[in-house]
Amino acid sequence: MENLPSAFEQLLAEYADDLRLGRGRSEHTIRAYLADTRSLLTFLAGLDEQSTLGDLDVHVLRAWLAGQSAAGVARSTLSRRTSAARNFTAWLVRTRRIGADPAVRLVAPKSRRTLPTVLRQPQAEAAMKAAESGAAQQDPVALRDRLIVELLYSTGIRVGELCGLDLDSVDHERRLLRVIGKGDKERAVPFGVPGADAIGAWLRIGRPALANARSGAAFLLGRRGGRLDQRQARAVVHEVLEAVPGAPDLGPHGFRHTAATHLLEGGADLRVVQELLGHASMATTQLYTHVSVARLRAVHDQAHPRA
Incomplete structure (x- = not known):
């Protein structure tokens, strides 16, 4: 990575502080924004x-994006970097480092949204059964792994939200999870009877066997007793899906896509699904209606004699 002039390095450090402390962005978002801003x-x-911030205008921004486009950078990445540039220049204006915002006229390239891969309902059911069979011997780690896949599928929460759950995040009586999502927004997400059973077994047998001084209030624990890491959760999902014949190799977000799709296929209202998933925009949730329609079209094309 090329070294920046010291003035720009200092600027990046102050911008990082604002993202982290002033705006409450997630660490993932902060890393992405800082990497894109460093590139700019x-x-x-x-x-x-001798370049200074005063030389940062819309022509420089367009040239920066054009060079990446010519290098074959994906549209989705260019769109994200456009957003990062806008966020950065807005901060420069807000902190009076520049007078006018050069990104006002910057147009982001439209990314081609691809339909997410999801499990069919029999595959999802097989994955749950595979996790349950692994937990049959009451092994603490197996009980945890069963709970991981059960909650990811039955609630549709993000893997970061899952790993961030504390013991007091679970409302056992009403079968609700108190989830802290993007932007530190809190929402309540229901879970079903299988989820309640998995939680009960984990809290009675699994968690006490793994808990130690490092555990604190964390709901899900790693093998060494610390809070469950997202990488561990991903490994669990991949391992469970390996036991399901014909199932695509999905990560935790694949279970989130699957949960949303199956909710809509079961007749759930789009706005309810939006609330459950914690989507800020309805447009994000509407993607799953296209998944359902695409599946409907595939079945029609295969089964109907006039297709």
């Missing part, structure tokens, strides 16, 4: 050794 500032510095 590196491009600006490479135009002229």
Whole structure:
């Protein structure tokens, strides 16, 4: 990674503080924004050794994006970097480092949204049964793994939200999870009877066997007693799906896609699904209606004599 002028490095550090403390962004978002902003500032510095923030205009922004497009960067990535640039220049204006926002006229390339891969309902059911059979011997880790896949599928929460659950996040009486989502927004997500059974077994047998001084209030634990890591949760999902013949190799987000699709196929209202998933925009939730329609079309094409 190229070194930036010290003034730009200091600027990045102050911007990172604002993202983390002032805006409450997630660490994942902060890393992405900082990487994209560093790329932009590196491009600006490479135009002229004497470049300053005053030289950052819409032409520089367009040239920065055009160079990446020519290098084959995906539309979705260009769209994200456009968003990062807008966020950065808005911060520069807000903190009075520049007078006018050069990104106001910057147009993001439209990304081609691909339909997510999801499990069919029999495959999802087989995955749950595979996890249950693994937990039959009451092994603490197996009980945890069963709970991981059960909650990811039955609630549709993000893997980061799952790993962030504390003991007091579970409302056992009403069968609700108190989830802290993007932007530190809290929402309540229901779980069913199988989820309640998995939680009960985990809290009675699994968690006490793994808990130690490192555990604190964490609901789900790793093998060494600390809070469950997202990478461990992903490994569990991949392992469970390996036991399901014909199932696609999905990560935890695949279970989220699957939960949303199956809710809509079961007749759930789109706005309810939006609330359950914690989507800020209805447009994000509507993607799953296209998944259902695409599946309907595939079945029609295969089965109907006039297709």
